[in-house]
Amino acid sequence: MSYFSDIYKGIKTLLTGMSVTGGYFIRARKGAITQQYPDNRETLKMFDRFRGEVVMPHNADNRHYCTGCQSCEIACPNGSIEIIWDRAVDPTTGKKKKKIDKHIYHLSMCTMCGLCIEACPTDAIVWAPNFENSVYDRSTLTKILNQPGSSVLDGIED
Amino acid sequence: MNFTQMIIPLNITKTISDWIYSIMPETAASYTIMVVIAVAYLLLFAVAGLYLVLLERKVAAWFQLRIGPNRVGPWGLLQTMADALKLVSKELTSTIKIDKFLYNLAPYFVIVSAFMAMAVFPFSKQFQAFDINIGVFFLIAISSIGVIGILLAGWSSNNKYALIGAMRSGLQTISYELSVGLSILTMVLLTGTLQLSEIVEAQRTGGWLILQGHIPSVIAFMIFMVAGTAETNRAPFDLVEAESELGAGFHTEYSGMKFAYFFLAEFINMFIISSIAVVLFFGGWLSPFGITENIAWFPEVLWFIIKVVGLIFLMMWFRWTFPRLRVDQLLTLEWKYLLPLNLMNIVLMAIVIWLNWTI
Numbered sequence: 001m002s003y004f005s006d007i008y009k010g011i012k013t014l015l016t017g018m019s020v021t022g023g024y025f026i027r028a029r030k031g032a033i034t035q036q037y038p039d040n041r042e043t044l045k046m047f048d049r050f051r052g053e054v055v056m057p058h059n060a061d062n063r064h065y066c067t068g069c070q071s072c073e074i075a076c077p078n079g080s081i082e083i084i085w086d087r088a089v090d091p092t093t094g095k096k097k098k099k100i101d102k103h104i105y106h107l108s109m110c111t112m113c114g115l116c117i118e119a120c121p122t123d124a125i126v127w128a129p130n131f132e133n134s135v136y137d138r139s140t141l142t143k144i145l146n147q148p149g150s151s152v153l154d155g156i157e158d
Numbered sequence: 159m160n161f162t163q164m165i166i167p168l169n170i171t172k173t174i175s176d177w178i179y180s181i182m183p184e185t186a187a188s189y190t191i192m193v194v195i196a197v198a199y200l201l202l203f204a205v206a207g208l209y210l211v212l213l214e215r216k217v218a219a220w221f222q223l224r225i226g227p228n229r230v231g232p233w234g235l236l237q238t239m240a241d242a243l244k245l246v247s248k249e250l251t252s253t254i255k256i257d258k259f260l261y262n263l264a265p266y267f268v269i270v271s272a273f274m275a276m277a278v279f280p281f282s283k284q285f286q287a288f289d290i291n292i293g294v295f296f297l298i299a300i301s302s303i304g305v306i307g308i309l310l311a312g313w314s315s316n317n318k319y320a321l322i323g324a325m326r327s328g329l330q331t332i333s334y335e336l337s338v339g340l341s342i343l344t345m346v347l348l349t350g351t352l353q354l355s356e357i358v359e360a361q362r363t364g365g366w367l368i369l370q371g372h373i374p375s376v377i378a379f380m381i382f383m384v385a386g387t388a389e390t391n392r393a394p395f396d397l398v399e400a401e402s403e404l405g406a407g408f409h410t411e412y413s414g415m416k417f418a419y420f421f422l423a424e425f426i427n428m429f430i431i432s433s434i435a436v437v438l439f440f441g442g443w444l445s446p447f448g449i450t451e452n453i454a455w456f457p458e459v460l461w462f463i464i465k466v467v468g469l470i471f472l473m474m475w476f477r478w479t480f481p482r483l484r485v486d487q488l489l490t491l492e493w494k495y496l497l498p499l500n501l502m503n504i505v506l507m508a509i510v511i512w513l514n515w516t517i
Contacts, residue, residue: 007495014480021221021479028220036225 046129051112054081054105055128056145063153064146065124068100072116072125080109081116092154100146107133108141122156195287203276203426208238210425213467214474221478248414253316256411260314265412265419267307272426275300279433280355282443282458293354294346297434298339301389304423305331308391308398308408311420315411323407326485327398330388333492334395337385340500344378344507345371345438348516358442366441370516374507379439381496381503386431387473388488390424394480395488432469433462440465 024031035044046052058064068085082104090097103125117125125145135141174194179187212227212234219226227234252261278293280286290296305327312324348371349357361367368375388395399407409420436442443458450456483491510516 007499017479018475021475024223025217025220025475028223031223032225033223034225 046131050127050129050131051114052128052130053107053133053143054110054116054125054145056103056125058147058150059153062147062150064150065122065153065156066100066103066146067122067124067152067157068098069121071119071121075115075119077113077115078109078111080106080111082106099152103145105143105145106141107143108138199276199287200273203273203429204422206429207422207425208242210429210470211241211421212238213470214425217471217474218478221475242418245418246415250414250416252413253411255316257314257316260310261411262416264307264311264314265416265423267310268304268423269307269419269426271300271303271307272423272430274303275430276426278354279430280358280437280442281462283355285459286355289353289355291351291353294342294352294357294434294438297430298335298342301338301427301430302331302335304427307423311412312408315408317411319404319406320408320410323398323400323404323410327391327408329485330391330395330397330488333489334385334388334496337381337492337496337500338389340497340504341378341382341385342434342438344374344500344504347504347507347511348375354437354442357437358444361441361444362448365517366439366444366446368439371507371510372517374503374510375439377499377503378507379435381500382435382438383469383472385492385496386435387476388492390427390431390473392424392428392473393477394482396482397485397488400482428470428473429466432466432473435469436462436465440469 037044056064056066068083070083070085073081073083083100084102084104085098086101087096088099089095114127117127133141175187175191178190178194181187182190215237216226216234227237230237230240275297277288278286278290278296280289308327309324312320312322312327315321345357345367346352348367349360351357351360357367361370364370368379371378391398399409401407404410409417412420443462445451445456445458445461450458450461
């Protein structure tokens, strides 16, 4: 009698599948994963691991974590990062010390591989969720990540 | 054709027909009225088909947790109209080595057979273009003509994908036509008439046929929905246009308006299968438990539409749930399961009627 039990099993499994999709249908209003992008620009929140562009966070005193070690510049496979650095006397210790003048980032060349962020020993550069990167002039895609007048936070190298 | 059987007496159409008869000789007037009805049905069901496409896209979106078309018009209501306009304005391209005559003929076969079937449905007591006494038989006959169009399209395209798709369609229709016919026959045993309007009338007193015939009716309904889905070549039986294997199957070489005919015919066929099911199992335009029977102004056609849309939704539910069958699975399902069950079911129904076990 496996003929009739096959039919029973078949109908049962079909109904199981239909209950799954039916559940999705009912929940579609709340669970819709579509982002209505240009309409929800203000409320749109990108994911934590989204790779938009590389930025250098500064704290309230205009201090950053970049020691100018150039690990990111070496790690970058296509030369998107250039660091212009200098040596200056540290006022607290009186020793000559490396410090960055400009941390230049070419967004137009960046492939978002993330090797620079992995290479950074002090987590001075991070991913930002900004993805609206289109501009009318490509020279604006060359960005200086450290803000003017900023300096490295004391004691980062230790 | 017997003109006395052409009943068109909606109140509006009655005034129109009286007016046409008053300005023309009788023969010319009856021909004019036929043309008017034909044009009205064409427009009505072309628009209905377009909105079924929209419904399909919306329902598909909701099943997949998406939103669906929502840009053209409010809630995307004009989306398929815009698509149709685009298809009308497109160039009709074709390959060189086609059989020109058959290639151009094929889409009309499909769409005309779909529209012809619409004529016999009783959408309400008065809204029926052609009430013949062999209505069910006519429907079964007409619904198999469409496959000739599909075979012609596949053959004349001179394309391997189109040919394979068309041959699969022939195979599928020949197989599942049996189940459709036999499950309809099961219900005809119960009503004792083939005339669709009388089948509906038979359900006014005794309740819907799916209740009257209880177990064999429910089995017949399930078989009819499976076989009907197969006959309209929709997923999970869409081997005919299996896009992952065959491009677009039999209409691979079609573009523009001819493609639109095939597309529209698929949705009108879905409407037809659902309408047959509504008339045979769910009481046609009769309201459930007669709740609006005494309300004179209530449009009975609304009940028909609600039931049909419900069944169409069921078919869409099938489509967005089940994976496509292989050809051998398709044939196994029909010849080893549906057909024997259907024959047993007919005997069961006959016994039920013989012993007066109907409700």
